[in-house]
Amino acid sequence: RFGKKQIKSTYLISETDFTACHNQSYVNQYDLLKGLKKGGTFLFNCQWKAEELEGKLPAGMKKYLAENNIEFYIIDATDIAQEIGLGNRINMIMQAAFFKLSKVIPLDDAVKYIKDAIEKTYGKKGEKIVNMNYEAVDRGIDALEKVKIPDSWKDAVETADVVEAQEPDYIKNILRVVNRQEGDTIPVSAFVGAEDGTFPQGTAAYEKRGIAVNVPEWQSDNCIQCNQCSYVCPHAAIRPILLDKDEAGGAPQDFGTIQAKGKGMDGFKYRIQISTLDCTGCGNCAEVCPAKEKALVMKPLSSQEKEIKNWKFAESVSVKDNIMSDDTVKGSQFKKPLFEFSGACAGCGETPYAKLITQLYGERMIIANATGCSSIWGGSAPSAPYTTNSKGQGPAWANSLFEDNAEYGFGIASGVKQIRNKIEDYFKGLSEMNIDGSIKEAIIEWISSREDAQASREASEKLLELFKSSFKDSKADAIRNKVLELKDYLVKKSVWVFGGDGWAYDIGYGGLDHVLASGEDINVMVYDTEVYSNTGGQASKSTPMGAVAKFAASGKKTKKKDLGLMAMTYGYVYVAQIAMGASQRQTLKAIREAESYKGPSIIIAYSPCINHGIKIGMGKAQLRQKQAVESGYWHLYRYNPVLKDDGSNPFILDSKEPKESFRDFLMGEVRYASLTKTFPEIAEELFSKAAEDAKEKYEKYKAMAQQ
Amino acid sequence: RFGKKQIKSTYLISETDFTACHNQSYVNQYDLLKGLKKGGTFLFNCQWKAEELEGKLPAGMKKYLAENNIEFYIIDATDIAQEIGLGNRINMIMQAAFFKLSKVIPLDDAVKYIKDAIEKTYGKKGEKIVNMNYEAVDRGIDALEKVKIPDSWKDAVETADVVEAQEPDYIKNILRVVNRQEGDTIPVSAFVGAEDGTFPQGTAAYEKRGIAVNVPEWQSDNCIQCNQCSYVCPHAAIRPILLDKDEAGGAPQDFGTIQAKGKGMDGFKYRIQISTLDCTGCGNCAEVCPAKEKALVMKPLSSQEKEIKNWKFAESVSVKDNIMSDDTVKGSQFKKPLFEFSGACAGCGETPYAKLITQLYGERMIIANATGCSSIWGGSAPSAPYTTNSKGQGPAWANSLFEDNAEYGFGIASGVKQIRNKIEDYFKGLSEMNIDGSIKEAIIEWISSREDAQASREASEKLLELFKSSFKDSKADAIRNKVLELKDYLVKKSVWVFGGDGWAYDIGYGGLDHVLASGEDINVMVYDTEVYSNTGGQASKSTPMGAVAKFAASGKKTKKKDLGLMAMTYGYVYVAQIAMGASQRQTLKAIREAESYKGPSIIIAYSPCINHGIKIGMGKAQLRQKQAVESGYWHLYRYNPVLKDDGSNPFILDSKEPKESFRDFLMGEVRYASLTKTFPEIAEELFSKAAEDAKEKYEKYKAMAQQ
């Protein structure tokens, strides 16, 4: 809102003179023009040409534009931003366009003010950035194109294929409505049955946000079938598909496949399938693709429409997770991710870890989640990215608070233990009764295998089969029913505690330490972004020396807390530091070791984040992890108490001697590089101290590994 | 209260049939017979003979006994308990006596029930203990002596020397009243001026509780003037006194002295003076006395009445803390303890440390205290043990909560820093003004020395001298006044954070870790009793494997958390583990290093406690510390980051290779020994595991020290 006097009231407006849409995919999701006045202006950022609009815009929109004499402008800010070198950042361009069209102040004044602001804001980041933004302003003004609205649009009608989808009630009545920003209209009665705060799983899959500019296109000829693209994708939007003969026969025309390679793959076809509407276009998959000629090439979303149909088909293909073991990177990716399509930033370093964990353990997993990014990408109403497999099994997930998450998970683990002890009591009672010998045997098997995931699954399946029909002895049968009520707990559970560094190193650390000390069988996953990411980048004890963060504007003065080393002092806690981009294998190994360890485990996972200001962009998040390790900025190790049993050293350093420049690594991120501009002297001192510390730390780890 | 039906109401009673007093010193403190019915029974435990009572009991009491036909019995339970081997534990004896006199049930039944209960309660502690208690019951019944009350007591009048003492208002109007358990009668108006919760300091000195059975008697001929007795006394009730010629001349007859030994002591006489009414009779002073023939011998309190006068005189003698430096054990004891006569248990392992710290830093010290024993012995209303020196300087002390104490101290430290920065700003402003050159010089001196305790004291004294008269320049004079308002902050402060293990290892650990990580100049003192002492012995993460504690009835299953090692991972935190009884010198050294380190420091102090069930008694608390170290149960070390500056190893292991039996050490305490009775198999396993762990720990420390 603009006016001659300062506007202090804070209501939302329901009538506008000017409306802009910065994302073309919104045209089908929101009622964008609602409230735009007759004769008002509509600015639309899209990659469509004016002549394509006829076929792209929904009928309602066209009608509104025509009937209300709207001044309709388009601009391809996305293209311009990429051209100038601004990546996905279209804001400046759109802002300039706004000032041109809205005329709230004379254009020349507006341009002057914006450019002054650019100088002030980006000055410290260097001339190049300033000039880029100057150019964005100029181009935003010049590239506007006025669309002539044909009279025929007054008579536009929806074409037949936009019939109301056959969607579950929750999607129709809640998710869609909230996503249209009309959640206020939902009656309380719509939540009957969900009073306990439970949300249905797997609903993120319905969003199909289509927010990517470019998406990967699979080049089947180049593909070596390594599945790394799938492994690293933060959104689970790219997957290897295996088709048996029948399935291959029923595939759509465009569904190109190649002969699957590897042991046991003879009868199968292989394909990499992208869910283009779930992809965020980050580019990490293409970046990591190790094929000699890249087997993934980023192409405009609009060029990949056929993949929508292909994805639908791929979803209907049965998951083949029994051909390869999940103990290799490749094998792990044939398992269904039970976490997909979250709202995390494009390229987020946290989510690929979460996804992988659900592929390995999702079907018997319970997650206690600290508040932070992981609670937002993990459970931001109305959609839920945690989902289920074909048997309806998936992670149970909950968030209590920021500070009490370890305790919360500990409570869950204790509860599970009690329930399973109860089951064991029932079984022991049953064994004394008049029941079949085969049942007694199955009970013995379950009791001896209850803490082993695979064996307890097999024993449970046997038992459930035998428990199908009722027992003759009525007392025994009553117990059978009690056990059946608890049948979800027959298979060993995998209890996880997820949270960020702010939780683990700071606010929740007291509890985390207590839970690790307890000796309980629980798995802690720390997504270490080295700042409080979700609240905008405040410094934590995990923030390294010299990094600029909120509350550390002149660079953090103390070094990063060594959470892993502190946990190791207990001697009975499994501890690992990982960085997927640096070693996919080590990541997988650490997660598997942690989960199987019958005691407390903690994994600290290096997670690149938009708050780092990675200069080469979040599409290189995986590469940055590699660089972090090669420069000695981050260290990979595993401390496995089990190794002590046969007298081995429990500590294994997985990082090689750093061979790249520590300093260069820092300069690749705005959080460090900016300090050289704002506080040059402090920067030099802190950076060289940090480099020394990093070296000292590596030497310490090396010594520990050699003991 | 006793009745045929169960009594459920919970009011206190104001009329009694039976009153007992277990502590003879109470006769002068409380109105013991208030509410005792005509013809009722009064049972009095005392070491006086019947014929002595005439002279010992206050007139009011004698009158009441005579006028109300009270059945008056005495017993010397204290003597009996010592004879039987029960130490100070007179409960059982007094209980038996009660049943004999009160006749609430037939005596034979009572005896049977008590003995059954003894079997049940102490059975697991062994036959010897059971038999001792059986004997206590029998003797309690047999040893009762009925006192014939002379008619003359009806006319008893207070003798002249019990005139109302010349005491401060607070003592008369509040402390005495509360201690008489008549606090309810104090009007709110008595607290006018203390609305902020401030209590006056040094008021514990007025209590003179006289609770000791035996107190040390100094044998001047044997004394080698080492001051160790004073160093270890938990109650600051024994002190070395130095008298100059004049003072020696004015001393009372009984005030025996010897020629003071050592450099600079030529003109002085030396004496060890005991405040018998503040002594708890624990016996640690006599235990540690290293003289060939003990220079301290425990004698009945009643035999030492002359010391009351001697103590009064000793208090009037000037403190001579400038002859010897406080960097030796002996020298430290010529400084006045600014913490004295607390209500801690006799022999408490915590308080000697606190006392020593106040001797070194009390005059410029601020203490943030976690809830726990240290907040009770440190500040239990109405009396305060923290006190002041002759200049009125002493520790400022406060308790916020159990969980937030490190943060509380951090806030105090930050506040002090801000105020001192403000002073520096004032000074810098002044320097630019028209003031004397000498003042400018003094200011420069202060600024350069402000973080050094001694130098800043000297600079401050100079400045204050120069600030005495007003400045000509009126603006400058206004600043002078502002500085004078803040003059308490001129000398560098010593900020301490005190708390128990429950606080430091568990509930307050998250905050403690944060404060240590901050790099702030703050000193943390952890009184490690290995349980939550103040609330009755719950297990904490500091409780070692195998110890029986609340929540660990079958012995703690996990090993003690290595808090010190965790703090060392920062590299810039001073860390020490100490045990006064094992090395008085190392304790002093560590405290001095910690305080002078310009960053965070943490000292973990082994503190024997009544909750340990030390079999040889709390009088051997200091000895137990020695045994703990010699058996490898506790380790002494110092990690001093300053040493890194010249490339030295910061870690110094002060413990020698353990040479005594670890197992024997454990068996010396009920918390361990009882497990061999209650859970013999678990005990064996845990104890041998604990012994292994202890060895492993020592080896690790040794390796660290040799790096």
Ligand SMILES: Cc1ncc(C[n+]2csc(CCOP(=O)(O)OP(=O)(O)O)c2C)c(N)n1
């Ligand atoms: C006690 C408390 N303080 C503050 C917050 C606000 N808050 C929510 S998430 C968050 C930061 C989380 O940071 P981190 O744990 O590092 O996770 P990340 O977002 O980086 O994944 C904060 C400060 C809160 N929810 N509760």
Ligand SMILES: Cc1ncc(C[n+]2csc(CCOP(=O)(O)OP(=O)(O)O)c2C)c(N)n1
């Ligand atoms: C949050 C909280 N929980 C519990 C208590 C009760 N409480 C007071 S002192 C104390 C135990 C203190 O133990 P420790 O810190 O080991 O000190 P110690 O008494 O052994 O010196 C407890 C549990 C409290 N005051 N606040």
Ligand code: SF4
């Ligand atoms: S571009 Fe990013 S989001 Fe899209 S498939 Fe590749 S990795 Fe996943």
Ligand code: SF4
């Ligand atoms: S990363 Fe590249 S080579 Fe590997 S499976 Fe994916 S597309 Fe194929």
Ligand code: SF4
């Ligand atoms: S802010 Fe960082 S951690 Fe959070 S979703 Fe975005 S990239 Fe991931």
Ligand code: SF4
């Ligand atoms: S007996 Fe105990 S309290 Fe008394 S003076 Fe000696 S050490 Fe102090």
Ligand code: SF4
């Ligand atoms: S400990 Fe013994 S020898 Fe030493 S000063 Fe005290 S009384 Fe004298």
Ligand code: SF4
């Ligand atoms: S309970 Fe233990 S720590 Fe507390 S005052 Fe008594 S002896 Fe000292």
